Amino acid sequence: MNPIEWKVTAQEGNARTGILRTRRSEIETPVFMPVGTQGTVKGVRFEWLEAEMDARVILGNTYHLFLRPGVEIIRAVGGLHKFSAWNRSLLTDSGGFQVFSLAGLRKITEEGVHFQSHLDGSARFLGPETAMAAQAVLGSDIAMLFDECPPAGCGREYAQKSLALTQRWAVRARAWIDAHQPRCDNGQRQLHFGIVQGSVFQDLREQAAHELVPLEFDGYAIGGVSVGESEADMLNVISWTTPLLPPHKPRYAMGVGTPPQLLEMIARGVDMFDCVLPTRVARNGAAFTTQGLINLRNKRFERDEVPIDPVGGTCSACAGFSRAYLRHLIKAGEILGLRLLTLHNLHFYLRLMRQAREHLHAGSFRAFKDTFIATYNIPRPS
């Protein structure tokens, strides 16, 4: 079998930095993947993602693209890369997380999930095989397995039953991949990541990891985090799980988190992240700074001539514009406001990952993390 092209280049405690090579680009880890739900990253053109942030990989949502424009149209126009003109690496989720969020509109069976489209109510189906097939058509470079993501506080019995289903689906996904995607093709194949579930129960997380590792996926994600549990629970899940995953394969914490959470997870051996936070808070007028989150709607910024982040800001929004102007744009409902904030926030996340990599190479990650978190205030209303 052609092993995944992944090399750890420096390590400090459990934290590590490395290089993951997909068929489309080289990705330095730890990496943050901007979320491009519907074939575009909300609020920022791919040109800026490449030129200003040097983003190497973004995430696409199978559920959304499966419904609109639909897999057949993406197939007809030659795949999601060609459709959206993104030429670097693309990771797609399986759609599982979204269909399970459709409470009342979906029915889970052994076969997969029957659900109603939130767009037109039409009856649709996704299962372990169809999710892999859809991602093959999308042409992502990293495809995620179809799993059930149980909600926080689901209870042990539900978590156990749910995990068992996720594990059976993983076996079916492995079979589908082996039948449809030959593994030995000189780095040109799609990579496939398994997902460790098990809610907040240590023994279930351990069981999940032990069963998934022999199935030899190319990387492993930790799912079911940041779904409503406490931060302590979340970090515990990460601490339990990473040591059980193969060190020579990348680890991906799905859907997290705040800047301090990302650093805490890197310290626990996580390599990859995605989160809607930087793009979503931008739409509410909020910006990440080295001193914490600020909301530019606040009247105290009305005549503030300094950039968003006067200490750590190095993006073009900080270089060109004052808080007073950004506040004006946001108050006036001008989309330039959300665009500049989105750019700034994504830039903040990607720079944080770059700093983490640099400090890992220098052996100073621990000190960097502690200083950053001490300076950074937990998000506060303003």
Next chain:
Amino acid sequence: MNPIEWKVTAQEGNARTGILRTRRSEIETPVFMPVGTQGTVKGVRFEWLEAEMDARVILGNTYHLFLRPGVEIIRAVGGLHKFSAWNRSLLTDSGGFQVFSLAGLRKITEEGVHFQSHLDGSARFLGPETAMAAQAVLGSDIAMLFDECPPAGCGREYAQKSLALTQRWAVRARAWIDAHQPRCDNGQRQLHFGIVQGSVFQDLREQAAHELVPLEFDGYAIGGVSVGESEADMLNVISWTTPLLPPHKPRYAMGVGTPPQLLEMIARGVDMFDCVLPTRVARNGAAFTTQGLINLRNKRFERDEVPIDPVGGTCSACAGFSRAYLRHLIKAGEILGLRLLTLHNLHFYLRLMRQAREHLHAGSFRAFKDTFIATYNIPRPS
């Protein structure tokens, strides 16, 4: 008096091309000015306006900026250029057009217009002097006089009375300018344009021009067009008025129009234009092409792999993306869709002006205009 730096470099019939120099940039005419209502051009970053379209001048709306963020904040942060980080020429309107649109919320007096803010209902006032003073604080390079713009079909009596008021206000504006803005300062001063009103009545338009010309403004606008009158009436107003305006000063048709209308007005001696059409129709999913306006929401574009304007499209939206992708973005409500369409439409307008200039230099403008209009279909629903 320091004359305006304006030079006609080629002429064909009544049409002409020239170079207008403001204190901030050189503007080649005929020119289209993108509308930047609230300190930003909706849907496009200034960087793209400069780099991709080479826009030399944009328009700002005094009314909107007067209300939000307010003249005092703009003054505190050093003017609209510094606030918005636009470094090229800026033309501001006087706010007159907007306050007269506030039917029921405004009262016209000899002194000026008392009105209620559409944002918070507060009592505000704009008159010929306050409008000039506000524009001086905004720091625009070309400021427009405060006029009354009568609606289409207002009748001769109203038009006559309204015009008389506009003319008295012009005399007061001239006095304010002479008192506050010395005219001899080596090209560093703000320019001031008078506005010819008179509705669709030829003798009123003639009277307006004859009275305004001796007041020696730096340029002359034709206002009160595209306010609901027929296209024939609109072009008649232009035909009557341009011959009465000084040939050595620029002429500006306010708030027009479709691509064919712009070419018809250039043929009648107009040099400058502004219009919300390219940005506004973009927000509805429509795009200008050399074959007319198309609406990308149309199902026939679902799998259409060609660019927006396969014949004449030279913008980065045409270079990078298919109609199928744009349709997907618009249907999915992604702002990238409106951004790419805005970029495309503004690029279309600015390229049309560049083509007009090139054909005027080559002496082939008439042929270009006739061919363009014959090929271009009048906007159609789709």
